[in-house]
Amino acid sequence: MLSRWIENQVWLGAAQAGITMxxxxxxVWVTDRLKLGLKxxxxxxxxxxxVQIVLVGFLLTVIFSADLWIAIPVILGxxxxxxxxxxxxxxxxxxxxxxxxxxxxxxxxxxxxxxxxLGVIEQALTSIIPIGSMMVYGAMNTNALMIERFRSEVTSHxxxxxxxxxxxxxxxxxxxxxxxxxxxxxxxxxxxxLRSLGIVWIPGAMAGMVLSGQNPAYAGFYQFVxxxxxxxxxxxxxxxxxxxxxxxxxxxxxxxxxRAGEGV
Amino acid sequence: xxxxxxxxxxxxEEPFLSVEGLTYQVDGQTILSGVSFxxxxxxxxxxxxxxxxxxxxxxxxxxxxxxxTSGTIRxxxxxxxxxxxxxxxxxxxxVMQSPNxxxxxxxxxxxxxxxxxxxxxxxxxxxxxxSGVDLAGLEDREVSKLSGGExxxxxxxxxxxxxxxxxxxxxxTSxxxxxxxRDVEETILSVINTQNVTCILxxxxxxxxxRLAERVLLLEDGRLVADGSIAEVLDAE
Numbered sequence: 001m002l003s004r005w006i007e008n009q010v011w012l013g014a015a016q017a018g019i020t021m022x023x024x025x026x027x028v029w030v031t032d033r034l035k036l037g038l039k040x041x042x043x044x045x046x047x048x049x050x051v052q053i054v055l056v057g058f059l060l061t062v063i064f065s066a067d068l069w070i071a072i073p074v075i076l077g078x079x080x081x082x083x084x085x086x087x088x089x090x091x092x093x094x095x096x097x098x099x100x101x102x103x104x105x106x107x108x109x110x111x112x113x114x115x116x117x118l119g120v121i122e123q124a125l126t127s128i129i130p131i132g133s134m135m136v137y138g139a140m141n142t143n144a145l146m147i148e149r150f151r152s153e154v155t156s157h158x159x160x161x162x163x164x165x166x167x168x169x170x171x172x173x174x175x176x177x178x179x180x181x182x183x184x185x186x187x188x189x190x191x192x193x194l195r196s197l198g199i200v201w202i203p204g205a206m207a208g209m210v211l212s213g214q215n216p217a218y219a220g221f222y223q224f225v226x227x228x229x230x231x232x233x234x235x236x237x238x239x240x241x242x243x244x245x246x247x248x249x250x251x252x253x254x255x256x257x258x259r260a261g262e263g264v
Numbered sequence: 265x266x267x268x269x270x271x272x273x274x275x276x277e278e279p280f281l282s283v284e285g286l287t288y289q290v291d292g293q294t295i296l297s298g299v300s301f302x303x304x305x306x307x308x309x310x311x312x313x314x315x316x317x318x319x320x321x322x323x324x325x326x327x328x329x330x331x332x333t334s335g336t337i338r339x340x341x342x343x344x345x346x347x348x349x350x351x352x353x354x355x356x357x358x359v360m361q362s363p364n365x366x367x368x369x370x371x372x373x374x375x376x377x378x379x380x381x382x383x384x385x386x387x388x389x390x391x392x393x394x395s396g397v398d399l400a401g402l403e404d405r406e407v408s409k410l411s412g413g414e415x416x417x418x419x420x421x422x423x424x425x426x427x428x429x430x431x432x433x434x435x436x437t438s439x440x441x442x443x444x445x446r447d448v449e450e451t452i453l454s455v456i457n458t459q460n461v462t463c464i465l466x467x468x469x470x471x472x473x474x475r476l477a478e479r480v481l482l483l484e485d486g487r488l489v490a491d492g493s494i495a496e497v498l499d500a501e
Contacts, residue, residue: 167354
């Protein structure tokens with residue numbers, strides 16, 4: 001109905017977003033009446049959400065008109081921001097920023113480069129940047145989950161870890177069950193996502209392609225490319241991060257440095 | 265009070281363990297201050313004192329689970345920083361207050377230490393170790409099904425599987441009830457008498473000192489204030 005009255009695409013989007021915002025504000029009103037204590041959080045999130053995504057939209061309009069090589073600094077910037085956001089979610093892990101940076105850069109960098117080189121991802125900014133951002137975002141979430149789970153596993157098994165060390169085992173040997181659990185727990189949402197792909201939900205890339213009139217069968221294949229690449233990126237990221245991470249919790253004399261409620 | 269011992273040949277004997285000016289501070293708080301003593305091969309030494317005086321810290325430093333702020337430890341004359349931490353920990357086997365057994369069977373736990381440095385513990389050796397701690401026939405039992413006393417004896421056998429030159433016992437019976445405590449004590453006594461292994465025991469239990477040790481190091485507020493026989497140290501208190 002709106003498209004009949006508004007011809008300009010940007011103004012049409014603004015009107016659509018405005019109606020969505022009214023719906024969200026109704027939710028705010030209801031939660032306020034129910035005294036759920038979420039009013040401020042929701043308002044700030046709604047405000048940030050609309051400003052950020054619209055700015056990105058305008059920014060992408062500019063970026064998409066640039067040369068293909070602009071993708072490199074844009075993706076690197078996303079990786080840097082994702083690394084900073086990862087460490088905001090984990091505590092008491094030394095060098096978490098560098099671990100995240102190396103892990104995400106290796107995972108996302110490798111997968112984006114190979115997929116683009118092979119032509120699986122179209123060599124166009126309109127493909128590389130949005131798909132790359134999904135990979136970086138997925139890697140960030142998976143990595144934060146893995147680091148937090150690892151910290152929690154180690155601090156709740158200090159006795160067994162030190163018992164293993166006291167028996168002359170190496171840090172790698174004593175920490176192995178907990179690194180496995182951390183990696184497994186971090187990848188489980190990704191694996192479940194792949195399993196439920198298309199059944200429980202139609203993810204963003206496929207939904208966008210279908211909305212823009214692409215062949216739904218091709219959109220299905222392409223969605224698997226995106227979801228599979230996100231999974232591979234996240235897996236490489238956490239496998240690299242865990243190797244770096246386990247070195248951080250032991251001293252050179254192979255003493256456990258990380259304990260519950262303490263920093264290293 | 266520590267005298268220099270001599271062999272029958274008249275040559276001075278080197279102590280098995282020499283602790284020199286050991287100080288440990290954490291967050292600006294001094295836990296141990298300038299602790300020095302020597303332990304001779306085959307001795308049974310109790311580190312005694314009330315809770316919070318640094319006894320467990322001392323034994324953790326001996327096993328190098330923590331790093332001293334200053335001072336050092338010599339094992340048969342060699343600075344312990346020149347020994348790899350893994351080898352040092354196998355030579356000075358530590359039995360912690362809580363068993364901290366690994367999930368699996370009793371035999372899995374006994375195999376852990378030797379396996380960690382590439383050796384396989386034979387079934388015969390497992391049976392011998394378990395028999396030595398009065399747990400014969402329990403090799404296939406899941407550790408989750410053990411009583412507190414049994415778990416602590418498996419803990420002892422697991423440490424012995426590494427064939428340590430000395431045992432570091434950190435309050436080994438403090439988490440047990442009275443009956444289990446006496447059983448574990450008897451097992452410890454039997455092991456150290458049979459194997460003539462050097463033993464350093466941390467305890468706040470005066471009666472346990474008299475039952476298990478022949479020499480006492482008395483700690484107060486992180487300082488070693490007395491070192492001598494049970495009669496010299498505990499009776500003088």
